[in-house]
Amino acid sequence: MIQVAAAIIEDEQGRILIARRKPGKSQAGMWEFPGGKIEQGELADDCLRRELMEEMEIEIDPYAFFGVNDHHYGATHIRLIAYRARYVSGTITLTDHDEYRWITARELTAFTFAPADVKFVEMLHSSKPRLNE
Template sequence: MKTVTAAILMKNGHVLIAKRGYDGNAAGKWEFPGGKIEAGETPEECLRREMKEEFCIDVEVKEFFGKSIYRYENVTINLLAYWTRWVSGNIFPTVHTEYRWVKPKDLVK
């Protein structure tokens, strides 16, 4: 099982989602940004690192939102989601092809 993190980043009543690049199993799909926890790293450290690497912004990791288990054909993912707050920087996606601010009610499965 792989443990990954997801940032729930809100701005003016909208949440940040990002479209994955065209490599890998989930290529072209929309997601909450985040990533794999590295050895010796806490989930909070992972989210701060991932948001800096993938969007060039600094975030503060706030409260734990919840977890979900996703079973794929070749791997099981333990997804840990956290509320986050944008601290500084301008969004510049480095691995995603697109990002959007959407109303939470407009998110679909």
């Protein structure tokens, strides 16, 4: 089993950051909540801080556990651990993605997400909307 962390990053307006996998990567063209593989002995929230700095050059503050989704891609078992996070600073520079967007939870279903992320899309989409949505 591969443990992966995903960040549901919100900006000051309550919008959520999503990113599209670039060509040549597994699941190219699909959208996801950014994150990455958890290294041996690493906590999920520390992984997210590291991965977002490496992959997008931004600082985030993971502040609350959101959920876990076990998903099988053929013989590969992924455990995706999601945290809510605040965008802190930095200008987004993409390395593993070819596009990103800040969207409301209501807009999530308009995008094709990687299968392991779909559970979190559904959870966010069905949650009570914020005043600014």
